[in-house]
Amino acid sequence: MRIDKVESFQIQWSPEDMPGTRSAYVRIHADDGLTGIGEASPMEGGRASLDMIANDIAPALIGADPLDHAVLQDKLLHRLMKLGPDGALTGALAAIDIALWDLKGKSLATPVYKLLGGAWRTAIPFYASIGGNGRRTVDEVCRVVEQRLRDNPAAIKIRMDGDRTTPDRDISGDIEKVRAVRRLVGDSFPLAFDANNGFSYGGAVRLGRVLEELNYQWFEEPLQHYHVRELGALAQKLDITVSAGEQTYTTAGIADLINAGVRMVQPDIVKMGGITGLMRCAALCEAHGVELVPHQTQPVVGHLANMHVCAAQAQATKPCEFNDPSARRHAIFANPPRPVDGLFHLPNVPGIGVDLLEAEVTRLRV
Ligand code: CA
Numbered sequence: 001m002r003i004d005k006v007e008s009f010q011i012q013w014s015p016e017d018m019p020g021t022r023s024a025y026v027r028i029h030a031d032d033g034l035t036g037i038g039e040a041s042p043m044e045g046g047r048a049s050l051d052m053i054a055n056d057i058a059p060a061l062i063g064a065d066p067l068d069h070a071v072l073q074d075k076l077l078h079r080l081m082k083l084g085p086d087g088a089l090t091g092a093l094a095a096i097d098i099a100l101w102d103l104k105g106k107s108l109a110t111p112v113y114k115l116l117g118g119a120w121r122t123a124i125p126f127y128a129s130i131g132g133n134g135r136r137t138v139d140e141v142c143r144v145v146e147q148r149l150r151d152n153p154a155a156i157k158i159r160m161d162g163d164r165t166t167p168d169r170d171i172s173g174d175i176e177k178v179r180a181v182r183r184l185v186g187d188s189f190p191l192a193f194d195a196n197n198g199f200s201y202g203g204a205v206r207l208g209r210v211l212e213e214l215n216y217q218w219f220e221e222p223l224q225h226y227h228v229r230e231l232g233a234l235a236q237k238l239d240i241t242v243s244a245g246e247q248t249y250t251t252a253g254i255a256d257l258i259n260a261g262v263r264m265v266q267p268d269i270v271k272m273g274g275i276t277g278l279m280r281c282a283a284l285c286e287a288h289g290v291e292l293v294p295h296q297t298q299p300v301v302g303h304l305a306n307m308h309v310c311a312a313q314a315q316a317t318k319p320c321e322f323n324d325p326s327a328r329r330h331a332i333f334a335n336p337p338r339p340v341d342g343l344f345h346l347p348n349v350p351g352i353g354v355d356l357l358e359a360e361v362t363r364l365r366v
Helices: 043-061 066-079 088-107 138-149 171-185 201-213 228-237 251-260 274-288 301-311 358-364
Strands: 003-011 023-030 035-040 123-130 155-159 191-194 218-220 241-244 320-322 343-345
Touching: 003 043, 003 358, 023 043, 023 088, 035 043, 035 088, 035 301, 043 066, 043 088, 066 088, 066 274, 088 274, 088 301, 123 138, 123 301, 138 155, 138 171, 155 171, 171 191, 171 201, 201 218, 201 228, 228 241, 228 251, 251 274, 274 301, 301 320
Parallel strands: 123 155, 123 320, 155 191, 191 218, 218 241
Antiparallel strands: 003 023, 023 035, 123 343
């Protein structure tokens, strides 16, 4: 089997979509007619990653054996290092890796989780990841949480989604919101708080103490992602689990977080390494006794690829992330993953387990 063609495209979900809110996909065709689908991080529509795929990566893949995906990824990462080893390049290579695993699964008529060594569980609990709460009132936050509870999530994460340039913007308001959500869901329902890099060290200590008192399970990305030493120090100071890593793009970057003292890491399969990269992170975490709880907000290709990796891990301490409801879940897919009674069931079919609706791809692709 050889790679015959590499397609990279955005999907515009609705006519109102801005270019920056489109999704970024890659489809790889093999010479035997099989195809694999992959996804890159959609930041700014994934434009930079798609451009690299079309101009720099695809020409190097034509004629290659899809089963050489790890060799191809490492070769291209090093060859293209100066395009920026953190961000768009690793997102592009992640998309390629996921597509090649999908292709590998199809060519061997085997689900990806089997190729990863088998699943400890194929029914996967999820947590509802709720964005945009920095802009909401306390009451609005509670109403959205109520809506998401209808899906029976195993936990809820409140994301603040600030602009990263105004640390400690509204700590009192944040405290009101986390208290109100705790009151709403009861004492024991698992909750998490995602600061999205919104605090100073001192501000994070202050909020962290409140989250501890309220029995929140983890405190995500309290500081700027590049303040690795401080993230480690904060993780060691607070009793609540402090997590980081969704903006870390290499296995070595995850190792830096672990060495600094962070004990729960959240690499993202569509940003770093794809399935191959996340499995490497899993080995690193297992060796260091660190929780691996991948970040993942893309509801179909990214979500499925992530669940195959999570299913293959012996120690899954937290549910998988599942983002806010979105048209992204449906438009071009025949069988997008949907939760049933609070669980996603991994498809027992070759590859990652999703089929495209060709007419919709043609209609919506950019
Ligand atoms: Ca986050």
